Amino acid sequence: MSRSTEEMMEKQKSPRINSWCGWDPLEEIWVGRNNDPEYFNTIKNPKVRSPLQKIAEETEEDFQNLISILKQYGVSKIMRPEFDKGIRFGDGTPVHATNPRDHHWVYGDGLYRFEDMTCYDNLYKEYEDENHRVYNPYKNDAVPVTNDLEASQCVRFGDAVLVDRLDHQHMKWFRQNFPDTKVLVSTMGGHSDGVFCPVKPGLIISTYEYKFHFQRSIFKDWQFAFTDNNSWEEMKPLKNSVSRMLNKTNQRWYVEGEENNDEFIHFVDTYLNEWVGYVAESVFDVNMLVLDQNHVVVKSYNKKIFDILKKHQIEPIICNLRHCFFWDNGLHCNTLDIRRNGKKERYLNY
Secondary structure (H helix, E strand, O other): OOOOHHHHHHHHHOOOOEEEEOOOOOEEEEEEEEEOOHHHOOOOOHHHHHHHHHHHHHHHHHHHHHHHOOOOOHHHHHHHHOOOOOOOOOOOOOOOOOOOOOEEEEEOOOOOOOOOHHHHHHHHHHHOOOOEEEEOOOOOOOOEEEEOOOOHHHEEEEEEEEEEEOHHHHHHHHHHHOOEEEEEOOOOOHHHHHEEEEEEEEEEOOOOOHHHOOOOOOOOEEEEEEEOOOOOHHHHHHHHHHHHHHOOOOOOOOOOOOOOHHHHHHHHHHHHOOOOOHHHHHOOOOEEEEEEEEEEOOOOHHHHHHHHHHOOOEEEEEOOOOOOOOOOOOOOEEEEEEEEEEOOOOOOOO
């Protein structure tokens, strides 16, 4: 048998795009990226330039730490968005790609694109060139029906998808494209991975707000474990400075050490408003990346969550994100799982 024939058979046996849920063994993934520190060289004010360069440098260091963990636990393919190295701040609208999960989605053997940032073009081209099933409507000038759909609102449960804030147009798109999938709608009003994480079949770690949503219906046989919104509580040594800066940023973002840097705060709120979110309501402890049913990557130590994971024979692996309160993201947001070793199954009670 020739090598090309062997490769074709292997490809048919294990498709490159394959992800039905968030807990099957992870094999291929995207990891986010920000611009390099040099991108900010054109900013003349050092009180603005230096913090942005520090954020860029430390964000990439944390991503490299995450990449090392992924490799250590057997993830064989890691891909990343790419920025033009010659671009500097002021050359067009400033963008970042730290949160691939927000606007890109994988379900089954399909990869779906809900935004048109050029830094993702090469990633999509690779899958398209290999003739994988890719939804990429941004090749023409038409505005796709999914333009305002946020992928992090779409949580996969094998043969079912739980979607938050699904309007009529998006519901129609889901039903047309996934006729064999049960589409369920919640009304949390935010990114689902910011309020709950299905760690394995039968177990969900959730914020208190999600406590009564579907607990007696689709999740009837699932155990819920709650974080009680204690992320800010874990930062007691920074409490005064955190509160001071959050007041200045309208509860939207925080950078340690820049609490009194009003020039930096004004610059971010004026020119990088789209980069930040609303971290006062975020609980990054639940924004976890599951590697398989026995390993999960977490942002930091949380005794309550760690005790729950230990009870279920799940090992937590800590990967610090020093600037999650600037980017308003967690480990799940920072990544997009392309291939997991699993198949379509039924997990929910419907």
